[in-house]
Amino acid sequence: MTTSQTETKPIISMENVSKHFGDFQALKNVNLDVALGERVVVCGPSGSGKSTLIRCINRLERHDAGRITVDGTELTNDAAMEKVRGSVGMVFQQFNLFPHLTILENLCLGPRRVLGLSPKDARDRALTYLERVQIRDQADKYPRQLSGGQQQRVAIARSLCMEPRILLFDEPTSALDPEMIAEVLEVMTELAGSGMTMIVVTHEMGFARRVADRMVFMDQGEIVEVGPAEEVFSAPKSKRFAQFINQILNH
Amino acid sequence: MKNLLILGTSLFLLSGCSGNWGWYVVDPTTPSGFNNLKFMASGAIYTIQMSLTAIAISVVVGLLVALPGLSEKRGWRVFNRTYVEIVRAVPVLVLILWVYYGLPAITGITLGVFWAGVFALALSDSAFQAEIFRAGIQSIGRGQYEAAQSISLNYRDTMRYVILPQAIRRILPALGNQFVYMLKMSSLVSVIGMQELTRKANELVVAEYRPLEIYTILVLEYLVLILIVSAGVRWLERRLMGDEV
Numbered sequence A: 001m002t003t004s005q006t007e008t009k010p011i012i013s014m015e016n017v018s019k020h021f022g023d024f025q026a027l028k029n030v031n032l033d034v035a036l037g038e039r040v041v042v043c044g045p046s047g048s049g050k051s052t053l054i055r056c057i058n059r060l061e062r063h064d065a066g067r068i069t070v071d072g073t074e075l076t077n078d079a080a081m082e083k084v085r086g087s088v089g090m091v092f093q094q095f096n097l098f099p100h101l102t103i104l105e106n107l108c109l110g111p112r113r114v115l116g117l118s119p120k121d122a123r124d125r126a127l128t129y130l131e132r133v134q135i136r137d138q139a140d141k142y143p144r145q146l147s148g149g150q151q152q153r154v155a156i157a158r159s160l161c162m163e164p165r166i167l168l169f170d171e172p173t174s175a176l177d178p179e180m181i182a183e184v185l186e187v188m189t190e191l192a193g194s195g196m197t198m199i200v201v202t203h204e205m206g207f208a209r210r211v212a213d214r215m216v217f218m219d220q221g222e223i224v225e226v227g228p229a230e231e232v233f234s235a236p237k238s239k240r241f242a243q244f245i246n247q248i249l250n251h
Numbered sequence B: 001m002k003n004l005l006i007l008g009t010s011l012f013l014l015s016g017c018s019g020n021w022g023w024y025v026v027d028p029t030t031p032s033g034f035n036n037l038k039f040m041a042s043g044a045i046y047t048i049q050m051s052l053t054a055i056a057i058s059v060v061v062g063l064l065v066a067l068p069g070l071s072e073k074r075g076w077r078v079f080n081r082t083y084v085e086i087v088r089a090v091p092v093l094v095l096i097l098w099v100y101y102g103l104p105a106i107t108g109i110t111l112g113v114f115w116a117g118v119f120a121l122a123l124s125d126s127a128f129q130a131e132i133f134r135a136g137i138q139s140i141g142r143g144q145y146e147a148a149q150s151i152s153l154n155y156r157d158t159m160r161y162v163i164l165p166q167a168i169r170r171i172l173p174a175l176g177n178q179f180v181y182m183l184k185m186s187s188l189v190s191v192i193g194m195q196e197l198t199r200k201a202n203e204l205v206v207a208e209y210r211p212l213e214i215y216t217i218l219v220l221e222y223l224v225l226i227l228i229v230s231a232g233v234r235w236l237e238r239r240l241m242g243d244e245v
């Protein structure tokens, strides 16, 4: 095995990816490679295609042109999709916890039904990850009994229970009250430190500066700017990105 | 309240017209009255058995018809619409007669009165169950499907563990209504000779010539059954909702 090759080969590769909704083109010839362990932050104005981009990676949306390869599997059909979903987790803006299940049941469902873990193993794993997001004492409650920040941390733990290689975040703090944003970002920062490959759509520029290896700026379905976080922040190449940063920082 | 007043007044007038009430036919303190009541009540077991069996079948069939209605594939949706529109258009009474007298002619299979009744009731109700399930499932947001997909649940597990448990909580009141409706519709099976509540009452009327009293008791019998069902559904609702508070 040539280690240099496996290390340099991207875990996610998007080549000339396009996506239409009817006549509207949400993604236009997008190219993006993400290396194993890399943390990428995606930002851009509303409607620029950020969600569509990451939803194509776990095939919640189907791209209609170009190639997407995730963890060695090209996304072409449903069989590939199933394989890929096993290695990709996703955290949603609205948490999307299962309201009729307790926190513990939310976490155990995937490991039990998909990974075939025994009830005890699933439970142990769930408690481990609840511990990691610092919410173990809420295990027997129902989602609605938790604050937004706690619910989002549960959602992160639910993804982690599937032990994915890649975690996608779609504006994980946008639905939260300001005082709860920090606790979620803290968990995400800790995750980033552990070497998880992450793609995070967010407008939290402080977080981006701290953890992002690379920043991606999207506008009107295109990747307008991409580069190391410090670099693009201090010297944005495109006018649109400069404007965008200004708006975000001054709002 | 107004209805009760009207009912009371009509009963009073009717009793005036006929000179005297004949409650003796159903007077439990006399041996013949007691026997008559027992005769009438003995139909309850069939009313209950038929309704329960029919509702159980129609819930399952309804769900199986509802799922294709939610498919992305047009063919499946057309199947759903066709089934619902056709089955819903046939009056229950006609369906009962058709199943009992018509089906054997086509298929050679003769169903007993009980199963013919159950089959017709379930078939008729399944179209409504399908619509209830479809609406209930559609009321569950897309985010729940996406969350299930993101942890790799397959379609069956997504339905079984995520979507249906939530949908059923929402449609429970509607399912309760259908059960009440089923109890009432089961009276129609009397026309093919099923010895349920209504048939028993009819037979007693023929023997005793006391329709007012006997049918009044019949009304009360259905009322009691339906109140029991309503209480049961409310209990179930509380139990299922309880864990969400």
Ligand SMILES: Nc1ncnc2c1ncn2[C@@H]1O[C@H](COP(=O)(O)OP(=O)(O)OP(=O)(O)O)[C@@H](O)[C@H]1O
Binding pocket: A021, A024, A026, A044, A045, A046, A047, A048, A049, A050, A051, A052, A053
């Ligand atoms: N299912 C859909 N059907 C039709 N159009 C869609 C659909 N999903 C997204 N779009 C359109 O595609 C464009 C990109 O949407 P997307 O959700 O990717 O934007 P975004 O960058 O995530 O925006 P936001 O910051 O508001 O979340 C938008 O114009 C949106 O209206």
Ligand SMILES: [Mg+2]
Binding pocket: A050, A051, A052, A170, A171
């Ligand atoms: Mg979005």
